[in-house]
Amino acid sequence: MSVFLGTHQNRLDAKGRVSIPASFRTALRAQAAAGESLVILRPSHQHPCIEAWPTAAFAALSQPLDRLDMFSDDHDDMAAALYADAYPADSDREGRIILPDALKEHAGLTDSVAFMGLGRIFQIWEPAAAERRRAEARTRSRQVALPARGGTSSPSGNGAATQ
Amino acid sequence: MSVFLGTHQNRLDAKGRVSIPASFRTALRAQAAAGESLVILRPSHQHPCIEAWPTAAFAALSQPLDRLDMFSDDHDDMAAALYADAYPADSDREGRIILPDALKEHAGLTDSVAFMGLGRIFQIWEPAAAERRRAEARTRSRQVALPARGGTSSPSGNGAATQ
DNA sequence: CGGGTTTTCATGGGATATCATGGGATTTTA
DNA sequence: TAAAATCCCATGATATCCCATGAAAACCCG
Known part of the structure; x- marks a missing residue:
């Protein structure tokens, strides 16, 4: 949990x-x-x-x-x-x-x-670095979901993932 | 539920x-x-x-x-x-x-x-922003509905959870 | 169906507990 | 022996807990 x-x-x-x-x-x-x-x-x-x-x-x-x-x-x-x-x-x-x-x-x-x-x-x-990191993670996490569409990449099924 | x-x-x-x-x-x-x-x-x-x-x-x-x-x-x-x-x-x-x-x-x-x-x-x-958003959603959902004639968009509102 | 009663809801406030911050004394470590 | 770590204490701010009240909704009875 x-x-x-x-x-x-x-x-x-x-x-x-x-x-x-x-x-x-x-x-x-x-x-x-x-x-x-x-x-x-x-x-x-x-x-x-x-x-x-x-x-x-x-x-x-x-x-x-x-x-x-x-x-x-x-x-x-x-x-x-x-x-x-x-x-x-x-x-x-x-x-x-x-x-x-x-x-x-x-x-x-x-x-x-x-x-x-x-x-x-x-x-x-460091707080400013943390803020930049969260913004980067939001951007990159969208991209993570997209290329896995066909199931070709090893991280399977995260077309279902998220936000 | x-x-x-x-x-x-x-x-x-x-x-x-x-x-x-x-x-x-x-x-x-x-x-x-x-x-x-x-x-x-x-x-x-x-x-x-x-x-x-x-x-x-x-x-x-x-x-x-x-x-x-x-x-x-x-x-x-x-x-x-x-x-x-x-x-x-x-x-x-x-x-x-x-x-x-x-x-x-x-x-x-x-x-x-x-x-x-x-x-x-x-x-x-914020209440005024919510009102604008509902109006926008009504407009956009009409546009979505039209091309979905073949039932492609009716499967479950999983758009709800995402950005 | 309407009126009266009861319950629930949203709002407001005060008291208490916890949290984060700061400092000093003592102990441990290098 | 000096520096660092640990321990102990205090305090203002915030969160939590508890209570009260008017309005609205729900319910009940005739």
Whole structure:
């Protein structure tokens, strides 16, 4: 079920803390098991933003690794791609997290932060970049639907898709 | 099944609340599962108005995403287009909701609000804009009806859900 | 079918809880 | 030892919850 909806803007304070929006916080807490981190943060490979994964969803990403020989190059490559840039984050009592400097730089964050819900995960953006990204996604998502008409492309059936 | 019919006008009050018309409320409540939001609000991609989706209908929109590779650009675009501008809303005991500022601005809402039923969903408009839109739709639907002589356009109003 | 009663609806307001923001003290880490 | 992280507390704004009221709609009875 989708849980992260909408785009919410909060401030990054002088101590480098930012409040996770309450609805995202509630959704993360509902999914986090005892002793787990609240959320896993990693740089997006597609955009100048941070991806935020509930811990269970992130763990599910690593399941294909289990099928690889632990000493193979494939295993090593995937493990590096998955784990080496990922950071766990827990919030303080007020629901704030601290973002690692490398991730802040990747996303170009300075004083305000936009939390963009994508259903199963959310992304953390510089607010103006987030606005541009949403506009781009609206445009591109129309184009996604159209070329799949004849069923020739591998994303099947999304002529039915949407908006 | 319940459908959203008619156009109803209510006031946006000083606290930013507006009553969902009783018939729409009844239809939404009939469809909402326990623990679900009553309705999902998102900006229309075609008109200066807000689209209001029963949560189940909105969830159905996301099913095509499941068929895309989660790490593909197409998936990311559609997830952003679908979720990043969508906000869940629950009503208070009197059946009122609060509209997010971004959506109010998109629809140009100030003090009155028009709820326009479109069958499976409804739209929320500034009342004068709603009136102009209904007039335009009447004109355009006549034009559509004429070439559809062979019954090509009569299959289901799936135009309702899209931009 | 009309009049009276009851119920529902939309609107308004106040109290309380939550949220986001800010700051200081203490502890941990490099 | 200094910087960073964590913990704790406070506050204004907003959302949520609760209650009231007049108008309109629905209902009932003769």
